[in-house]
Amino acid sequence: MSDNQPAPVTDPSEALLERQEAWVVDAAEVLYGEQLEVAERFVEHLVTTGIEWGLLGPREVPRMWERHVLNCAVVHELLPQGALVADVGSGAGLPGIALAIARPDVQFVLIEPLERRVDWLNMVIDDLELENVDVIRARSEQVVDSVDVDIVTARAVSAMKSLIPMTVPLLHGKGELLAIKGRSAPAELEKADKVLRKFKTKGSEVLSIGDELLEVPTTVARLTYGS
Numbered sequence: 001m002s003d004n005q006p007a008p009v010t011d012p013s014e015a016l017l018e019r020q021e022a023w024v025v026d027a028a029e030v031l032y033g034e035q036l037e038v039a040e041r042f043v044e045h046l047v048t049t050g051i052e053w054g055l056l057g058p059r060e061v062p063r064m065w066e067r068h069v070l071n072c073a074v075v076h077e078l079l080p081q082g083a084l085v086a087d088v089g090s091g092a093g094l095p096g097i098a099l100a101i102a103r104p105d106v107q108f109v110l111i112e113p114l115e116r117r118v119d120w121l122n123m124v125i126d127d128l129e130l131e132n133v134d135v136i137r138a139r140s141e142q143v144v145d146s147v148d149v150d151i152v153t154a155r156a157v158s159a160m161k162s163l164i165p166m167t168v169p170l171l172h173g174k175g176e177l178l179a180i181k182g183r184s185a186p187a188e189l190e191k192a193d194k195v196l197r198k199f200k201t202k203g204s205e206v207l208s209i210g211d212e213l214l215e216v217p218t219t220v221a222r223l224t225y226g227s
């Protein structure tokens with residue numbers, strides 16, 4: 001597309017839950033339960049202000065539930081009750097806010113360096129009245145001394161080889177990194193072999209999550225640390 005062509009116009013109503021396929025509606029109901037209305041308001045933000053502020057592309061509107069929100073929300077089954085989670089490179093709250101809505105018992109800190117994204121995250125958190133989410137404007141490497149969590153999540157931030165040094169220090173020797181990945185996960189782990197050893201990774205596995213709910217299950221690389 002040339003520069004002087006207008007951006008494609010998208011209709012935010014294409015993301016309404018009632019306009020999704022039946023399996024998407026079923027999965028959203030199972031994953032969000034009583035919080036479904038809050039999840040719908042999150043999606044509304046993603047497809048309006050999220051796109052206006054340039055956090056997501058307009059083409060994502062019709063597939064916002066399936067490809068972004070539900071794909072992240074299924075990972076909640078890997079979060080223990082009452083855990084403390086850091087979502088590194090949260091961007092538009094993926095997976096951080098998608099998970100925080102599903103799991104009010106879990107405390108989240110979203111770590112994101114870009115000001116515009118942090119402003120958007122704070123606006124959405126205020127609007128949805130989420131009490132279990134904080135945002136820190138920083139690169140993860142800058143907050144190792146002040147952040148100590150049970151679990152780090154990350155999606156579309158970096159290849160495993162560089163994601164590990166960026167995230168694992170936030171666990172301070174004990175906990176898990178849950179990296180939402182595509183099909184490249186096994187190959188990325190192979191390439192990260194040296195880094196896995198350097199960071200004393202106890203276990204590494206590639207999991208397929210949400211097979212029973214999603215058309216395309218979510219692939220998660222889970223790395224474990226400590227006893």
Ligand SMILES: C[S@@+](CC[C@H](N)C(=O)[O-])C[C@H]1O[C@@H](n2cnc3c(N)ncnc32)[C@H](O)[C@@H]1O
Pocket residue numbers: 088089090091092093094095111112113114117138139140141154155156157166
């Ligand atoms: C491609 S976006 C992905 C955003 C979101 N996780 C998603 O799946 O839509 C990568 C994000 O990582 C952030 N990021 C890059 N390096 C980072 C670092 N060292 N610490 C924390 N966030 C970082 C960027 O600012 C950006 O918001």
